[in-house]
Every structure is written in C-alpha cells, then in structure tokens.
Amino acid sequence: MIEKVLKGNSNYWMWLAFLTAFIAVGAICYLRQFLFGMYLTGMGRDLSWGLYISQFTFLVGVAAGGLMLVLPYYIHNYKIFGRLTILGEFLAISALIMCLMFIMADIGQPLRGLNMILHPTPNSMLFWDMVVLLGYLTLNVICGWVILTAERKQVKPPKWVYIFVYVSIPFAVSIHTVTAMLYCGLPGRHFWLSAITAPRFLASAFAAGPALIVIACLIMKRVAHFDAGKEAINKLTTIIMYAAIINAFFVCLEFFVGYYSNIPGHKYALQYLFFGLEHNGHVYNNLVPFMWSSTLLCFGGLGLFAYMKISKVNTDLLVGIGCAMIFIALWLDKGLGFVMGGLAVNPLHEIVEYYPTANEIGITLGIWATGLLLVTVLYKIAVGVEHEVEA
Amino acid sequence: MYNKRTIIPGLAIFVLFVTFPLWFNAFSTASTVPKTELPPGGEKQCVASASEMRASHMALLNEWRDEVLRDGGRIAVTVNGKEYRKGLQMACMQCHTNKEKFCDSCHEYVSVTPYCWDCHLTPTAAAEKKETH
Amino acid sequence: MDKQRRKFLKIAGAAALAGISAPVVVKLTSSPALASSTGHGETPAHAAPADAHAATGHGVEEAPTGVRLGMLIDMRKLYGHPELLEKLAAVCHKVHNVPEIDGAKSEIKWLWDVPFENAFPEHSAYHASAITKENNYLVLCNQCDEPPCVRVCPTKATFKMPTTGVVAMDYHRCIGCRFCMMGCPYGARSFNWMDPRPYIKEYNADFPTRMRGVVEKCNFCSERLALGLEPACVEAVKDIGAIVFGDLNDPNSEIRRRLDQDHTIQRKPSLGTKPSVFYIV
16 A cells, blocks of 8 residues: 555645655754754753653644544444544544654653653553553554555455454543643642643544544545545534633633632743733733734634534535634644643743754654654555545 | 676675674684783782683672662661772772773773762772872 | 555554554553552562551551651751852762753753742742741652652653662653653753753762753762762762751651751652652741
C-alpha cells in the first residue's frame, strides 16, 4: 500500500515540498537547540514550560478526537462513518508522533530519554502518559493498517483486530485524561489544580479532532475525489457543536469558581488571560487578544453551525469555515492559553510573561509540518485504497 | 553464471571495501594500544588491582555514584590502610591528575565519550578558576 | 508480500515490543517501586510503641521514624542586615559551583532572598509592619517531607534520601523534563538552560559543576554533612546563630528545642508538602 505515496499529481508534490521546507528549517533550528542549549527558547526559570508542551497537550487532544468517529461506528454500528474511521485512526497516528517529537524537543537531555523506561516510576504521571501514548499509537497502527488492508482485499477484517479496536476506545480517553493529570495534580498551580481540567480537555479534544477531520475531508473532496458523504459531515458538525459547547460551559464554570469564591489564586490566571493582570503599576496582558479571539471564534463557529442547522443551508464552504473557526479557537485556548496562563504567576507570586523565540517557533512549525506531511501521506494511502476498491 | 566478468571483480571490490577498517588497521601504525600515564605523584596503590580497574572502573564508578547520591553511603573506602572518598573527583583524580594522558588516551582509542567531565572537574579545570587570595 | 516475510516481520515486531517493555516489567516487579516515596504505611517494628501512642489521639500525626533534617531561620537576627543575606547566597553558591547568570530568565539560585509577600504569599502582607516591609526573607528548597517534585519525577532523578530525609538530585539521571519545577510550589528549582561552566567565577574543586539540560537545587549541603561539617549557610552566620540545623525527629536536638520555644511559620503549609524549613519572623 505504501507505493500509493509515490504516485501523485504536481499539486501533491508541491504540497509535500512546501512542508519539507518547513521541516528542514525546523531541523536546523532543533540542531541549534541541541548543540547550544535550551536558552535559545523563550522559556526560563519561572516559565519553564512553553510552546512545546502546550502543543503537545493540544495534539494529544487531536489524537483522542478520532474517538468520535471510532466509537459511533464500532459501538453503535453507525455505518455512515464507515469511510471515515480510518481517517480518525491515521490522524491519531500523526498527532501522536507530533506529540512524541514535541516531548523530545522539550527535554534538556534528549539522549537520556530512555531513562523513562530504564527507571520506570509509577508515581509520575509523565511515566503513565508515555505508557498510554505509546499504547494508543501502537493500537492505531495495528487497527488502521489491518482494517485498510482488509478493505483493499475486499474481505472482512480479521476478528482479532476488533479486540484492539475496542481497547483503543478507553485508551483514547486515557491519553487525554492522563495528559490532564500532568497538570491538575500539582499543588500550588491553582489554575491547573481543578478537577474539571480532564473533562475540559476531553470536550475540547472531541471538538478539535473531528473539526480537523472535516476540514481534511472537504479538502480531499476537491483535490482527491474523496467524498465522505453529506450525512457524515453533517453528523460530525453536530458532534463538534456539542463538544465545543460543553468545553465553553466548563470554561464558564472555571470563571464562576474563580470569581464567585474570590480566591486570588483561582482568579489570577483567568484575569491574566482575559483582562490583564496589574502588578506594581504594570499591566501584564499579552495573551488577552488571543483569548478574546478564541472566545469570538468559538461562539462565531457555533453560531454559524446553528444558522446552518436551522436554515438548512449547507455548503461545504460554510462548514469548512465553521470547523476552522472552532479548531483555531480551541488551539488558542489549549495550545496557548492553558499552559501559559497557568504559569504567568510564579510560585513566588511574581508575574512573568512568555515570548517564544524565533528558533523555538521554527522547531514548532517544523514539527507541525512533519505531522501534516504524515497526515497527507497516510490519507493518500487511505484514499488511494478507496479509489482502488471503487474501480 | 551470467555476467561473470563484472560480477566477480565487483564482488572482490565490495569485500575489500567492507573489510577496509580491518586491513587498514593491520597495516597502519596510527592506532597502537595506548599506554596510560601512571600517577604523576608516584602513587602505587589503587582501590583495586590494575587489571580489575581497567576492566570495570566504569561499573565501580556507577556503584559509588549510586551509593553516595542515592543511598547516602558516603563512608570512605579503606584499602590497605589508605582511605579513599568515593568519587571520581574525590578519589580517582587525586592520583590520576592528568585526564588527557590517563582517561582520554584509552577512551579515544576505544571511541567512548563518557560524560563524566561535563560536571566533574579535573584538577586542571579546577585550577583554572581558583580562589586568588 | 510473501508469507514467510510477513511471518518474520510479525515475529520481529512482537519481539521488539516485548524487548522495549521488558525492562519496565522487570523493574516494576523486582523493586518496591510502587511504594510511595515517603515510606508511610511500612512501620518498622521498633517504632510500634510510639505509633500505638499516637493513634490514641485524633488528628495526631504519625510518630516519625528515622532522621529528618530541618532548618530554622531566625529572621529576627537578620533584619536590617541585607549584606548578611547576600553573603549567605554567595557562600552557598560558591561552595556548590552555582553559576552567576544575569537576568531572571536563565538564572540559577539555590539560596536567595525575596520580600515577605513573595516568600509567604499565603500570609497577609496588608498593613504589614515596617520590619516586614523593609526586609527580605531567605528562601531555599524546603526539603519537604511530602515533596511534590519527587512525586512527579519520571525517572527517580529526584528522590528523598532514606537516611536524612533530604530531597536529593541525581544529575546523572535527570532528563531535563522540568516537571519537578512545575511540581515545586516554592520555585526552588532551577534549570541549566546553558552550559553553566563559563558563568562560574571560582571553582570549588571538591564539588562538581552541573551540565546543560538538568535541573538543580539546594541539597542541604549533603556533601558537607558527610564530612561532619554544618551546611555552608549555617556556618556563615554561626556567630549570630541565625540559622539552626538538625534532626526534626530527634526530640533532644537543638532545632526541636528552638521550635518548642518560639512561634514559627512555614511557607505555604496548606499545600500539605510538610516543609522542613521553619521561620521565626
């Protein structure tokens, strides 16, 4: 099946070349960081986690989001998602590989990474995160490949693979739950120390993951003659709406707890993110525009979907715009705000703001480009097999 | 066999190429087994015999490291009445003061790059920035 | 794909997977890794009477066993002497080859001083006394009895010393994930964002430096304790007795006597980390 990657039109190759350029820049930036040290990033003593970890957190969500396709199809026998589940699995593979790359980019001694396995530490959530991420990656590789191979041969997938499919469902939930537990079990980090962190992560994941899949479907409809079907897309937008609404609801709950209880620790991060935090005559607010953009995009996207559902207008363009709005909103919220907001006030109650450096952004873009390249290649295989079966 | 004329010389060249490191070393004098420098201070005794140290100094260092750092076992080792504190910097390099002539000569020969001196100071490095009063 | 090759690939894949997970399984089953870092729950036989006694009262803490080193900082003796605070930091940093890196972003600190509201954000600084406002407070790693940094470390590179209760670092093992810095509610940990050596003015030849990419913090001078010395900071202000050091679990130690005498506070006690550093303010 891999041979399908090597056949494509000029647009396909142009797109791959475009991504490769970013990957090359990212690789050079990473080499610089590897050779000279992590002072080349914008992270520091107080803000010791930054863009890498926040991208990791967001992408774990994207990986888990595939569950919203797998679960209806395999548990509820919702046949309409039949052509899409493979896309969910392949997206999960790419997102997980990006996650692992972000972790490797983030650690100070990458050559000692295997210490996680040589000295396993069950009381560390990072250890369990490694376990579930590698587990989910393995499950998706097995399920995706076996099911696609079966489809190509036009036979039913072997029975044993369903065990892996069913196991992958709780695994999808676990990857994002354990990732949330990295944050929500830390004493003294009030913004993160909230039992709603994990449910909120899951809700935003179940919106962001499917949103990306819908966008991919719409693109492939134009460039690769792959039609997911109107009903499937429609159902996905419904799922995205519900998940995004639940996520917004959870954020509102955080606001209530912070502002009604009036406990400063619970308020600081929200105040910093949305209104700016004043300290010794200086207002710290560099994330405010991002967070309000996130809010507007989220409600804008939801409004657009609501309008389409009510007035029965249903064009690909509007669906695409809606999904993109929701995806960007959730990225701003979780891929930027969550980590940096939680760190703005340090344990000594000093306020520190974060400015990623060009080198750091280069690495981040490089890893995103690697992920997109993987998605492209994997989707090329999936769509190629579909066409082969149809022919 | 088809193409006997090209395949056999080709194979010969391939075998020569693959075994290049072997016969290059056999004929060259570039890499002879290094002779490490004995302690410049004339110290004759070590915590273990020379052959034992040569074979397993890295294991001993790892053992000391774990004892000192992780188990709080910082009690000095006494061999033949002489006390040695456990540590590369605190014991080994007290006698073997020249890292380049002692450690590096072998490490380079066997092509290993232990990261000991990323943190631990050699007497030379320590002397570079010493108190000046 | 031909059958043989497929079979080989399957076996190779399964073997590789088993190979990767084997060390984890072996380690987890052979060592008491699942036991919590604090050793609560396993009560040595000789401590039984004390435990039985403690169990009679409600809310009485479990009788501690073993050594737990602690520190009492008598701020009253340091008020009005910012030069002493500076000296303490300098002594500590010199003994441990701590680099002097300028700027808050990459600096490395083991012992330093901050205003009251930063050192004790849980205590009110509203209408604080002149002394409180004008003086800085010494901060360092609290060597917690329930250290969150140890709980979160994925490689056991930071751990509680069973012999002294000190929260120690194994710089050889640290992978630089900085999770411990997230876990620490006192901001006591620093990461080596760059090679520290060019920033060290004078080497202490008896102590190593650190390398790029690992986290470091105060070690309660474990290396000096091993030689029978007191921690460098304790020694530096010995003449005025501003810092008392000793075993918190020994009822006859000087530090316990002083703790019995005076009202002391700890940093962020509500977080349940049980700091071993006490302050008289």
